[in-house]
């Protein structure tokens with residue numbers, strides 16, 4: 001097994017429960033890793049502002065991959081600016097098509113923080129992703145269902161490409177990063193890292209590619225993996 005020198009962790013459904021409430025177990029485990037000198041990277045579909053708040057409150061220092069890889073951010077203490085990697089015009093084109101098709105009856109509602117979303121468009125998760133994927137199959141967008149929102153993302157970026165770019169910036173050995181996630185937007189993310197962990201509530205596709213599937217769900221799974229592979233306590 002690879003020596004783990006950093007952890008990259010998804011947010012919703014991984015360090016939070018199904019209601020997006022942060023899990024104490026994950027918080028404690030991530031802080032324990034940071035205290036042991038293992039930087040924690042936040043990797044999420046959320047916007048950079050939200051991700052920065054998560055990193056600050058949890059106490060992670062490893063950098064941010066936001067908007068499913070469309071945005072990366074090194075840290076808040078050295079005047080670093082967000083780096084935009086995804087092209088929002090691809091999502092905008094797809095959204096314009098939906099607006100034209102449905103008019104006022106459009107069943108997809110943009111999430112409330114979208115004025116700060118710079119590389120993709122996200123809708124509230126008010127339905128299964130299948131109809132949206134079918135509607136947009138000929139557009140140059142990837143439709144991700146995070147379990148918490150539906151995202152229209154530039155196919156040239158994903159959480160994996162974002163992690164690779166962040167690793168270059170911060171000089172991480174990508175092979176030494178343990179990646180932990182729960183949803184289909186974490187597949188490329190886990191594939192990019194060195195050790196792939198799916199929490200017990202993860203979707204089947206993610207579990208299939210994981211090196212380790214946790215016995216426990218959500219933050220308890222994060223704590224399980226960190227204890228097992230960093231501190232050899234499980």
Ligand SMILES: O=C(O)COP(=O)(O)O
Nearest residue numbers: 011012044045046146149
């Ligand atoms: O923004 C979302 O949909 C949730 O994102 P995450 O699960 O990748 O943190």
Ligand SMILES: [Mg+2]
Nearest residue numbers: 010012013182
């Ligand atoms: Mg998630």
